[in-house]
Amino acid sequence: MKFDLNRLRELSITEVAIKLGIEVKRKKVLCFMHEENTPSLEFDEKKGMFFCHGCNQGGDVITLVEKYSGSNFLSSCSWLENAFLGGTANIQQFSSPSLKKRVIPKIEIHANSEIYEWLISHATISKSGIDYLKNRGFKESIIEQMQIRDLQHPSIFFEDLRKKWGDDQLLNCGLAKNHDKYGITSIWWDPVILFPFIDPVSRVNYIQARRINNKEPKYLNLIGLIKPTYNLSCLQQMKLGDHLFICEGIPDTLSMIQLGYYCIGVLGASSFDKSLIPALMDFEIIVIPDRDDAGERFFQKLRSEFNSVGKSIAKRQLPNNFKDVNEYLRSNSRN
Structure with missing residues (x-):
């Protein structure tokens, strides 16, 4: 629906x-x-x-x-x-939830959130963008839930951003760069899928783009900014002792969400934010690395960080014929 x-x-x-x-x-x-x-x-x-x-x-x-x-x-x-809004189903009455004591990550409102939120609210997802994501196994409900958008003509959209926010703010928030030949330009030239990062207080604090045409590099990050953790908003819904999966990259994280699991995404082992560990101590942490040497290094890096504070984490290995979670999702979607 x-x-x-x-x-x-x-x-x-x-x-x-x-x-x-x-x-x-x-x-x-x-x-x-x-x-x-x-x-x-x-x-x-x-x-x-x-x-x-x-x-x-x-x-x-x-x-x-x-x-x-x-x-x-x-x-x-x-x-x-x-x-x-006039739905037809009976209204479920909820009892007051039982109180729980958990460490909540302290969130500082990101200075650029207003710009990112304006961008996501004014962008849309085109049919070609939806088809691209469906080909990778994602349902429209997940696309809508995670507020995924696309830009078929980024340079045109960039001019709207410039009129609204100005060059200095766009440079500061990583959405623009100063080109030697062309001056202030967008960081996106080709058609891209946009993945907003929504923090535990429902603010957009980052956007990663993925080229639709598969040119390298496929993934484009904001210039000059630290890459945060993807899908931290799921911590709002979790209870003490819940299983929390950690994947490397957005496609695998989205795949786990679609499969019905709580999951956060780290954009590379070096991007893991150690300051989040206190907020993750209440959960059973399970890492699903890619089936390659880089995936093993990713797991070992995270295990070392958690072990340093006395927290054990587990690894869930993919079946032999799948290199990552998204490949597993696509295989099951076809069956």
Whole structure:
């Protein structure tokens, strides 16, 4: 089922909270995600966002339903559709979730998030982009859930970015470069798929692009910025002791998500953010490396980092005939 995500995200976050059963009497309320005596959870009606200053968790109306109910993304969208937009299914009533104590990664709002979010909200996904992703085994529901977009004519879109944000900001956020011959230009020239990185408070803090025409390099990163971890937003939905898979790269991570697992993606062993380890200690960590020497080095690097703080992690080996998780997904999609 396809949902109009823009309409869902335009719903009053206060009304959604009340419908869920959260008692909203003042600007701040007691957070349902952790134990506290002083209210620290607040709703920003103008932005349609919630945020808890006690546990540093927040997001939009969809995230609120996910977090309160323990439902996944699609189930939460369905609940909102039925509750507010005239859906036909019965409205499920959720009981208040049991409180849990977990280390939550402290998230600082990325200075460039507003630009990245504008880009993702104004870009679309074309039929050719959808077909490209479907050929790699991905369903439209995953494309929609992960807010994947494409640009068939990046240079034209770049001019809109320049008018909105100016050259200096685009250079600072890694979306532009200063070419010796052509001056300020986009970092993307060929048609690209865009993968937004959404952090635990539902902000876009990075974008990686993938050339559709398979020119090298296939993957294009933002210039001058550290590559963060992909799909950290899944930590919002997890409980103590859950299995968390770690893959190298976005396609394998998306494949695991489509297969129904919690998974985060690291863009190379050298890009692993050690500061995340305290927030991952509550989970059973399982690494699925590619079946090659580089994959083994990736696993050994992560194992060394976790072992240094007394945390053991496991490795899940792919069957012999598959080199990575995405190849496994595509094989099963064809069967």
